[in-house]
Amino acid sequence: MSWLAHFRPSGWLRQQQRRRLRRPEYAFLFAPPPAQEWVSLDCETTSLDPKTAEIISIAAVRIQGPRIALAEHFSVLIRPSGALDPKSIPIHGLRAQDVAQGLALPDALAQLLAFIGSRPLVGYYLEFDLAVLNRQLKPWLGINLPNPAIEVSGLYYDKMVSAYNPEVDLRLASILAQLQLPTLPRHDPLNDALMAAMIFQKLRKNPNSN
Amino acid sequence: MTTAFQFNQPPFDTLSVQEQRELASQLNLEYHPAGQTLIAANTPVDSLYVVMKGLVAGGDEQDSLYGEHELFDGKAVLEGLSSHPFVALEDTLVWQLPRAAVLALCQRNSQFAAFFYQDVARRIGELSPSPQALSQAMQMLSRVGEVALTPLHTLPANASVLEATQCMDRHGLSAVLLNDSAGPRMFSQSDLRRAICARAIPASTPASAYASTALFTISPDATLHEAMLLMIRHSIHRLVVSRDGELVGILEQLDLLSSLANNPHSIGVQIERANSPHELKLAAERMHSLIQLLQHSGMKVTLIAEMIGELRQKLLARLWQLLAPPELTGQICLLALGSEGRGEQILRTDQDNALIYADCVDQDVLARVAEQFTATLITLGYPPCPGGVMISNPAWRRSEAEFRQQISAWTSSPSGEHVMNLAIWLDASPIIGNTTLLYHLQDHLDQCIDGNTLFMGHFALPIERFASSHGLRPSWLPGAASSQIDLKKAAIFPLVHGLRSLALAARNRSTNSYQRLAALRGGTVISEALGNDLAASLSFLQGLQLKYGLQAQQAGRPAEPQLALAQLSSLERELLKDALGVVKQFRALLRHHFKLDAL
Structure with missing residues (x-):
């Protein structure tokens, strides 16, 4: 399970990615990240197939040391290119008229890139979100997101797994309950990003803790 | 979001x-x-x-x-x-x-x-729920069953106008019920008036000829508002209260209005006119409804305490008069002690009383009256004092000379039980009889402690008894001990006993904590600001005690000394923290003032 490891592209891979970057104004994605900062990210999509799913909303929140900077969170709705799958509407709660107010996808992605910068990304089942985002970004940017990605269920697995406990329940509700974190209403991308951020805060090695 | x-x-x-x-x-x-x-x-x-x-x-x-x-x-x-x-x-x-x-x-x-606000007094004052404006509206939503109802008197269907009128007269009623085969009917003062106007003077005229046919009933669970509407709609002055078809009493318009007006006056009158312990019991029960109503209406706890204290002293005095031969009263002084004496007891609790008698009194008569007094109070709902602080106990029924010796003994070795007895004694407030008996003993106490430099410290020492280093533990923390607080021990006692000690040291003879505080504040020990904080904290704590005591009573539980923090609202918890902070500050001040660390 490759997503269980922290994915950090090695030096030469980053060099190669950097050469392939088609738009120089996004060189900041390769700048050294600010210390003790991360971005927790979540997308709502029209389906669960990363090859076809369309993004209809993105939320992200910065983690700065002990703080989850909710006040300056990032949250956008995106106008989809086609019709919404009626089956997905009850899940994300966004109707055609809701997303019609949204941004065009390229604008939303440009704002997202400015928000995350070179910070490592954090998420729950982040692989899916990144796959959908990269499918849109690559034709335009020339590369996938170069940011390191941290899968919180992976952090959790590493903490919990042992010879005596080889099966770890990685459902979000189970993780939150086990870590004694509050559960926020699901399928609001900001809440999902917040919950991932809380899990990350609880599990990461905290340089300030004594 | x-x-x-x-x-x-x-x-x-x-x-x-x-x-x-x-x-x-x-x-x-x-x-x-x-x-x-x-x-x-x-x-x-x-x-x-x-x-x-x-x-x-x-x-x-x-x-x-x-x-x-x-x-x-x-x-x-x-x-x-x-x-x-x-x-x-x-x-x-x-x-x-x-x-x-x-x-x-x-x-x-x-x-x-x-x-x-940083000022505790101001915080408690502003934040404590004080729905004065709502009080009338709230009372209109009180239940009929909470009002003191007039008892029902039912006569046979063939009762005469004279018999009906005599029954009303004897029991001080304005209406009686006639047990008609077609159902009960009411014969009221207005019906009597009609009978007289119709020149039906022969007293044998059956009352039923003039009794109303329609009987308006209401459930005890109905609101006073509904009762009022019913009376207005049918232009009537009384409703029969019926629980599941059983008639339980009459709601008089006067009862309704006086309960709406929070009228303790009528209870006072009822106590003064009571001619038997049974009638006193009825008044005592109405007092309980009054407390509920007043607490419900958001009246300040100190005002409720004053009003109820007044009524309760009246009740004790009247009970004494009913039981004792008149000539005895001039030779004794009956005292209320403890919280009752301070006028800070609202809910009925254990008896706390004492009696001083002049040396010439007939001991046997007195002992008999004292026994009866204590026993009757038990039937009125005042349980016996577990510590035996009651006039039926010879230790608290003494001649002036015996009390004089007792006070000397208490003050010369002020420790443990002696200090607690003296503390109870200091709150003594005269109920009835010859008050000079008490004043002589108060003078004697002053003389006893005048030369005793060590006394005050020992007397004040119990404030340290229940001191704990723990603050207020949050309610959800595991461990039963941490989620409860004994308001009386942890907070009220140190405040009350601290004020008592300072008042004694200043030779002030007030028995009420707020009066003691009023006399002390602005002096060398208690600043104006601390005085405000102390008064606000004490009344907040006593308010909590009353609120949750009443809740326990309504649920049929005895009022527990332990208050579960979980049942407090978070605002109450917040203010309780403030009040405990004031207690802590006051305790530190007393420790310094009376040099308790040196004892």
């Missing part, structure tokens, strides 16, 4: 929707693992924190704990600086609010600002 921030918790519940939205847009979350410092001592504070999950310790001695929905630190945010650190005891998630946002809200919303 759906924030998980709880705007229904004080002080945020005072914010308008617009203000809530503004605040929500400025919220951040922080995570601090156990052991991490959130606010270091003597560093600038730019945030107000509200605990989302976890536990934080703060305060001078790190004994103030903050749990879910509680905020810290109001003082630090106002001053922009904290003198002591705040440390996460558990892994903790907190909401972080920028100080600037809180200050801006304080300027615009005075109710919100009241939460951050």
Whole structure:
């Protein structure tokens, strides 16, 4: 399970990615990240197939040391290119008229890139979100997101797994309950990003803790 | 976005929707693992924190704990600086609010600002629910069953006008019921008037000829508002109260109005006119309804206590008069002691009384009256005092000379039981009889302690008895001991006994804590500001005691000394913390003043 490891592209891979970057104004994605900062990210999509799913909303929140900077969170709705799958509407709660107010996808992605910068990304089942985002970004940017990605269920697995406990329940509700974190209403991308951020805060090695 | 921030918790519940939205847009979350410092001592504070999950310790001695929905630190945010650190005891998630946002809200919303007042007296005053404006409306929603109903008297269907009138006269009623085969009918004063106007003077005329046919009934669960409407609609003065078809009493318009007017006057009259212990019992029961009504209406606890204290002393006096031969009263002085003597007892509790008699009194007669007095009080709902502080106990029924010796003994070796007995004695307030008997003993007490330099310290010492180093533990913490507080021991006793000690040292003979405080404040020991805080804290604590005592009684439970913190609202918990802070401050002051550490 490759997503269980922290994915950090090695030096030469980053060099190669950097050469392939088609738009120089996004060189900041390769700048050294600010210390003790991360971005927790979540997308709502029209389906669960990363090859076809369309993004209809993105939320992200910065983690700065002990703080989850909710006040300056990032949250956008995106106008989809086609019709919404009626089956997905009850899940994300966004109707055609809701997303019609949204941004065009390229604008939303440009704002997202400015928000995350070179910070490592954090998420729950982040692989899916990144796959959908990269499918849109690559034709335009020339590369996938170069940011390191941290899968919180992976952090959790590493903490919990042992010879005596080889099966770890990685459902979000189970993780939150086990870590004694509050559960926020699901399928609001900001809440999902917040919950991932809380899990990350609880599990990461905290340089300030004594 | 759906924030998980709880705007229904004080002080945020005072914010308008617009203000809530503004605040929500400025919220951040922080995570601090156990052991991490959130606010270091003597560093600038730019945030107000509200605990989302976890536990934080703060305060001078790190004994103030903050749990879910509680905020810290109001003082630090106002001053922009904290003198002591705040440390996460558990892994903790907190909401972080920028100080600037809180200050801006304080300027615009005075109710919100009241939460951050530094002055405890002002905080308790502003924040304690005081629905004075609502009180009339609230009372209209009180239940018919809570009003003291007039008892029912039913006569046979063939009773005459004379018999009906005699029955009304004998029992002080304005109506009787006739047990007609077609159902009960009412014969009232207005029916009597009609009978007389119709010149039906022969007294043998059957009352039923004039009795009303329609009987208006109401359920004890109906509101007073409904009762009032029914009376207005049918132009009638009384309703028969019927529970599941059984007639239980009459609701007189007068009963209704006097209960709406919070009228203790009528109970006072009832006590004075009582001609038997049974009639006193009826009045005592009405007193209980009155307490519920007054508490319900949000009246200040000190006012309720004054009013009820007055009525209760009347009741004790009247009971004495009913039991004792008149000539005996001039030779004794009956005393209420303890909280009853201080006029701070609202709910009925154990008896606490004593009696001084002149040396010439016939002991046998007195002993018999005293036994009866105590026994009758038990039937009136005052349980015997477990410590035996009752006039049926010869230890608390003594001649002036014996009490004189007793006081000398108490003061010459002031320790343990002696101090507690003396404390009870100091609250003595005369109920009936020859008060000079008491005044002589008070003079004697002053003489006893005048030359006794060690006495005051020993007398004040019990304030340390229930002192605990723990602050208020949050209610959800595991462990039964931590989630309960004995209000009386932990907070009320140190305040009351501290004031008692200071008043004794100042030779002030008030028995009421607030009067003692009024005499002491602004003096060398208690500043004006501390005086305000003490009065506000004591009345807040006594208010809590009354509220939860009544709740226990209504649920049919005895009033427990232990109050479960979980049942307090978070605002009450917040104010309780303030009050406990004042207790702590007062205790430290007394320790210094009476040099208790040197004992």
